[in-house]
Amino acid sequence: MRLLRRLDVVLIPVMTLVAAIAGTGLYFWQLDEHKALEQDKWVTKVENALSAGDFERNGIEALGHEIAGSAQFINHIQDTNDFARRSFLESHINYVLKQDRVAQLGSVDIYSLDSLFTLTATSIKADPFAQSVLSDDIYQTVFDTYILVSLGEEFCNSGYTYQALTGEIRYSFIGAYDPKLLPDDKQAMTRKERSLLVVDGPLTQLNHLFAEIADYAHITLEFHQRSNETPVQANIYSKQINNEFFDGTVVKVFGPSIEIELDISDGHYSAIKAQLATQMLTYMTGVVLSLLLIIHLIVKSKVLKPINGLLRDIKKGGLELRYFKRAKGNDEVSTLKNAYIDSLSKVKFEAEFDSLTKLANRVSFIRFVEQRSESYCNQHTYIVAWDVIDFRRVNDLHGQKIGDKALVTIATEIERFICMNQSGSGCGCSDYSISRYSSNTFYALINAESELSIRALMANFETALKAAARIDGVPLGLEFAQSIFPLYDETHRGLWQRGTEAALNKAKQIKNKRPLVYFDTRLLEEINRREEIEKILLTCCSNGDFELLYMPLIDANTYKIASVEVLVRCPPLQAMGIGPEEFIPAAERANMIGDIDTWVMDNALKTLHYLQRKVGYDGDISINISALELYNNEFIELICGACNKHEVSHDKVILEITETSYVKSTKDTIAIISGLRDLGFRVSLDDFGTGFTSINQLLSYPVDELKVDKSFVERIGTEGSEERMLNSIISLGHNCDAKVVGEGVETGYQCRYLTELGCDYLQGYWFSKPLTYHEFSDFYNEDHLVDIKTKISELTIIRP
């Protein structure tokens, strides 16, 4: 509707303007038409009246000739004083006037005048004894004729039209007659003593017209004698329109000797003007409204309706493609809809699917599983998952491209496996039922009859998957951790994500056995325990509720304390028997390790400062930091800040980093290690030898110290190969210009053994357990050196 309203804002003024212009034009055109018609009507009337006047004039003239030719008239003019003759003439005249053909000429007056201009007979003498007079209206003309005649000018008869004082238009016929001569004698026209006959009658039609016009306030007729200079042929009436003089039209209609001026002032049209204006206003309003209605209907049906339909679809469907049906038309809205569907499909695909394997991504898989769980979940639905163990190796060894190819092969194989096993189960293979859940883990939803059958299926598939994971025919030798989560089991359905993750992690730890874990309550307990740890850690992090213990590192040559390793404890967790071995990885997973490391650094350096000042400690301090700090760009700033704060020189600090498979040696991590070393810190690789990436890392990271993992030390004296292995690690460290620390020394035998292999430093319970600050101060103050030396001297190198 907003579109229509906007359209109206433009349309209404524009259409009103156009309608106003058109209406005005039409109004004037109509008015002109009407004026022309009206004028024609009146001109025609005038012309008709004039032409009727011609007949009337002829009638009057004929009457004149008739009377002039009558014996009574001739007799009379021969002796005008003869009363009898005059009576005869007057009777004759009255007789003639009463005749129908003459009566219709109207009130005709007839006068006879003698050669002395004395009225001798007349038709208008009401009283026979009264002196009859010539009408004032014609007196002058008749007198002029008399003068003309008395001067002996050539004259026989003549007629003229005039307007009487009463306003009446009349015609007078004047004839001059010699009683002794015939009228066609040349002498008869020039003789001076002649009698005059005047026949004077009205021009009835013209007078009717004048009477009619009188009813019209704005129309006037004016009578004019025509000047002789503009002769007009008889029966031709010309007209001339002249607007100059007044607000209206002037039309002159010419008769043979007269001119009738027809004036129509504009006031005459006021009624029609009002009527036309109302008409135009009504028409134009009607036209504008109809056009608006039509435009509204067209816009509504052709534009708004389809757009609203599309909007409804979009509202209802949102990002759900199934709500959209492609439009068939090729109009703009259909094209728009199809373009929307296309881009939606693309966006949806990109948002929901993994671009490499074309499998559902983590988000859409989670949504799919949630929907499935809510709608229906039959008794046999499982979530199965695969983790490609140490997939990084493929990338490292063969490059990213081969790695990608391998992932695609694995995805295709999993897809085939799931679809093959779903076809018979009535639980179709949906686009979302298989997912690349993270870079090298794949999750899928599958139906199977029982735990036994799903286990068997997965076991068989693992073999097939391993065999399929080859590039260009060369097997990649991949291992897959697998897990099964029974989704149908309502008791822990909500835990499927963490359950599957935990089961996969568990599977990854399995050695020498098929790495397949079926989620069970034990795992659930583990998850709960982890949750509990995370919860406690969260409070401890915000309260700084940690403690530090100190464990010395002994110089293998001098037996002096070379450094002290700081070990963190979390008292609430300690009470539950949970030490850093468990809570540090938990903190790393829960993103809390940064806080812990910061707390430890701060407190460790503070302690070192105390130790230096209070007990004259001159050794180093070894601080454990999470390898994740190598991704933290602010770490260098943090440790430098702590050193400054506690006035500790950088060369007193050894940073122990435990190698983990998830810390890749990237440009950035190497840059942080180099940066730390450039600033004078020493870097130590902790638990060296436990992961196969050790050597890789040693080559990538230039370090100052290697700490041989205690599992190697533990086995001293139990296996024959240990000696060689330890020997290799120690020489490797020395070759890389690193000091070697043997940790976990619990016996004198191990101490002597490592010393003889050339270990630089030793650490373990045999020297000291982790101590509190005071215990360590005491240990340092007491003559520990003598103590240790005594211990060593008592040693006999015999296998335990």
Ligand code: C2E
């Ligand atoms: P680690 O860095 O290898 O620390 C040495 C661990 O071995 C310590 O356990 C120590 O008590 C134990 N140990 C040393 N000598 C012997 C021995 O002779 N026999 C036996 N059985 N154990 C010995 P702890 O304190 O439980 O620490 C476990 C792990 O937790 C550490 O291994 C380290 O990776 C991590 N950790 C401890 N403190 C911190 C810390 O402040 N920050 C970080 N990020 N990690 C820490």
Ligand code: CA
């Ligand atoms: Ca350590």
Ligand code: CA
């Ligand atoms: Ca260690």
